[in-house]
Amino acid sequence: MVAGMLAVHSDILMPAGQTGRVLVARHGARPNKVGIVIGGGSGHEPAFAGYVGQGLADAAALGNVFASPPPEPILEATRAADNGAGILYLYGNYAGDVMNFDMAAELARAEGIEIRSVPVADDVASAPAERANERRGIAGDFFVFKAAGAAADLGYDLDGVERVARKANEYVSTMGVALSSCSIPQTLRPNFELGHDEMEIGLGVHGEPGIRRGKVESADRITDVLMEHILGDLKLPEGQQVAVLVNGLGSTSPMELYIVFRRVKEILDRRGIGICRSFVGEYVTSMEMAGASVTVFRLDDELRTLLDHPCNGFALRVKETSADPGATRRLPDSVAAASAEPVADDAGIRRRDLGGPVSASRFRGMIRVVADRIDLNADWLSELDGVIGDGDHGVTMQYGWAAVRHMLDETPDDMPVDATSRLIAKTFLDAVGASSGPLYATAFTRAAEAVSGQDNLDAKAMLAFFEAAAEGIRARGKTEAGDKTMIDAWLPAIGNARAAVQEGKDVGNCLAAAAAGAEQGMKATANMEARRGRSSKLGKRSLGHIDPGAASSFIVFDGLYRGFVQGGGNEG
Template sequence: MKKMINNPENAVKEMLEGFAVAYPDGVELLADHFVIKRKHLKKGKVAIISGGGSGHEPAHAGYVGEGMLDAAVAGEVFTSPAPDQILAAMKAVDTGAGVLLIIKNYSGDVMNFEMAAELAEMDGISVETVIVNDDVAVEDSLFTTGRRGIAGTVFVHKIAGALSERGASLSEIKQACERAIERIRSIGMALSPCVIPMSGKPSFLIGDNEMELGMGIHGEPGLEREPLTSAAEIAEALVEAVLQEKVFQAGGELAVMINGLGATPMMELYIVNRTVQQLLIDKGFQVAKTFVGEYMTSLEMAGCSLTVFQLDEELKELLLAPSDAPAFKS
């Protein structure tokens, strides 16, 4: 295992410390709870919180900032944060208007975030939750009941954060996020495994000339393993899998994200995007905004995911609203 770390047991702690000192004007670290929060809070604004296991950087700390999250809670690598961490984040950023928790659909995350929400309500904090389940690959997995939450979660962060900055109520933000979740679909594919620092071993095995369609961001099995093919054929498989969902209306505007999983060069992501864009245009869609880069990774896994978001006028405006989050400036 080749990694630029010190002690594997301290990797998450030291990563968060490094993140906090990289962006000292905007964020600060609650070191005892592995929470990155906005340094400057706006009174009376609904607080937006997300989080999950580490190893998916820039998710979730990279989305803390004006126009997106107020706090991000980090668990150990691929492990949900504990309820007391999440509760500490809520107490740190609640300014009286309530808190929305954005949760990816993994059993540990759902259980711990919902437990923390119950504890916060006992302390007088108004809390709502939304669960993102954008991955069309599999209905149930090793980590979930129902579909997994993957890179489409970033779009939900953006919608919630933009509405919160405008002064929307907790119920209004929850409703908008649920509407967005209904319109977001994703699927990924993997070329190689990742290595979890504490184990020092690959998370799964795959042949040099193989790829797996529908692989999860923790290495969960996907739809099928097949021979490695061209970027154009990979793009076509991803687009077809997403568009099988009957939520996309030809002629409507889309946001598209080509997300690298950690070890895929930008060159390859742009090559995939080239075909994705042409396929969507050929099928009668308009692409209003494209995002290409690393938004939700899996350590050093090679591969990518495609996320498609059916926009309407309000969702488009919110998606394009200003943000100063380090990983999503607009």
């Protein structure tokens, strides 16, 4: 896809970095201009690359289908967009995007680049007004990207560009309807099931369940419902000026979209609300989903000026761009080429042999079994996720652990546990992104710190490894017990492992106890109402379903135990 975009739009875009996931604007760069970096999962084309260009974003980082880009391509995009005036990150408000962009921001700040972030949150179906910061980012991205890009192009400083982005985010509301499901290429299965005569109001762009399912109604009636929620949220006074976007989700005909727009205009006309700018078409899609969304953007004088400012992206062109588009960008070698790989070894650390059975090679064998077990259960994990998420968890985990297995095949078998764990963190993060990438990367990074310099781990060291990993997950995901997340499998696993260690049990018994605790915790999530992650938008509708993150965590613990046993350890 990226190669195709570059072949068609080489006058607007060029690649940067080595990940193959970064597209940069050829024009518009100049010293002391604030850089705009956008990004998110693929499958929403023309978002996000379509909004890169003069007067828009300076660079986009692209993730796997429906999954956030990992920090590395975001960092590559940041370096490419850096003109010395700071960078603003704009992305949809999803846990995976927040974590990956936050991690990239930490890395960029370490390089001396000032970073600000504004997660777009415009989906009125996903949270009420008093919790607007919890809303998903959907087609409202379009207006926030446009306003912030124009502000940067006009020379606003970083504070000013951030202010504009936050105001635009506050002034935009979106709601959608789905008439059929989407599917991700790896599963070839619908992300959710809708009858041929059914529709779902408020559905997310990844297939997240909406607020109501019912029989298909007329375009006018559906539009009435969408606009009732949007106008109830924006509370627009008579005489207010707005911009409207009627967005197709992938396989809805232009005819139907124009019918919807006609009804939107009728509703706004009756209320004395004027439409000064209109957009109808496919701007933020959801693979092949049938359906549409309506976005209303409240305008003031500043936002109207910014909306009208010239821009040139392949998905959005406004007027003619300025006569002097800025020099065609030439990226320095340090940005265009690969960034240096981190050192994985721990040279200079004094090592200590604990005399336990988990040697370097045995640990790597345990990790290989985890990868095998994830691969075996990927379909099950995606099925669990399809009920309360976006249906890609199995594929995401499969990607990440397959990359880890490949890394193990390419690195020395006697690499110490801590060094291997740091490489697992980087490998998983680079391969996955999404929310699982930062969570597992942080887990293995913290775990590596806990056993740094230690060889041949015993039961106490393995417990310290697990405790540090869990604390990393809890801190990165900002989640606690009972939130219906992966931590609900990790905590009982650690509780069981700790009890085994206190009883003087060996590593095999410790791992067996951890696996049993993880299974117990996984099953318990079925009785929890989700409070974090995408499924939190479902409320009580999440009851009765196992959390997919907890399920994959159980598979990890089970795989570690199985791998230890296969390596010749005590079966417990």
